[in-house]
Amino acid sequence: MSRIWYLENINLFKILCPHKYGRYKDDHSYNLYKNKDYIYFEDDAARKVYLIDKGKVKIGYYTEDGREVVKSILTKGEVFGEKAILSENKRNEFAVSISDATSICPIAVPVLHDLMRDNQKFTLKVYKFMSFRIQRLERRLQILMFKDTETRLREFLSELCEDYGFCCEETGKMKIKHPYTQKDIASLIGTSRPTLNLIMNKLKEHKVIDFRRNEILLLHDSLLPSI
Numbered sequence: 001m002s003r004i005w006y007l008e009n010i011n012l013f014k015i016l017c018p019h020k021y022g023r024y025k026d027d028h029s030y031n032l033y034k035n036k037d038y039i040y041f042e043d044d045a046a047r048k049v050y051l052i053d054k055g056k057v058k059i060g061y062y063t064e065d066g067r068e069v070v071k072s073i074l075t076k077g078e079v080f081g082e083k084a085i086l087s088e089n090k091r092n093e094f095a096v097s098i099s100d101a102t103s104i105c106p107i108a109v110p111v112l113h114d115l116m117r118d119n120q121k122f123t124l125k126v127y128k129f130m131s132f133r134i135q136r137l138e139r140r141l142q143i144l145m146f147k148d149t150e151t152r153l154r155e156f157l158s159e160l161c162e163d164y165g166f167c168c169e170e171t172g173k174m175k176i177k178h179p180y181t182q183k184d185i186a187s188l189i190g191t192s193r194p195t196l197n198l199i200m201n202k203l204k205e206h207k208v209i210d211f212r213r214n215e216i217l218l219l220h221d222s223l224l225p226s227i
Contacts, residue, residue: 052078
């Protein structure tokens with residue numbers, strides 16, 4: 001169970017979604033997006049927080065020379081645009097659907113503030129989530145800036161293990177069932193798909209990992225999370 005999105009075994013999607021609350025339910029609806037549809041752009045006004053009901057969303061920004069930097073790729077049950085809670089006026093990132101049928105639950109900031117005022121324990125969980133998100137993003141950006149590609153992949157696999165890993169009964173090793181394509185992973189670690197394929201096959205040959213589609217088996221303890 002994901003340490004990010006299920007803090008203290010609490011599903012943030014289920015807590016935050018206005019459909020759960022009678023006074024908001026009738027006035028609330030989901031938004032549907034196709035592949036490559038933008039939910040918001042950089043510099044858009046930050047008035048909402050978004051919950052993913054289904055599909056995948058890429059979060060990123062563009063450098064001055066037009067290069068795309070991918071900050072995260074999020075899936076069902078995950079939250080984005082959360083800095084609007086802290087009175088961020090404009091977005092400093094974009095959010096774009098990268099699946100053919102993405103369903104998003106938007107929450108207006110005043111509605112979210114109402115929910116937070118009604119429940120202090122819930123408010124604490126929201127802020128803990130935001131703190132954890134910031135820490136993870138800072139760590140990922142440091143890795144992108146200062147580590148070579150193989151090290152970036154190893155760090156990413158360790159991170160995946162934190163979120164999606166479980167012990168495989170057959171092997172006694174940690175197995176990761178994740179929602180990412182190879183293109184997604186390449187974007188997240190700042191490399192190309194061919195380079196990613198080369199490194200993953202190298203790690204497989206060296207019996208560090210084994211993999212197929214959306215499953216990765218960690219054969220070496222060096223990839224296990226340190227916490």
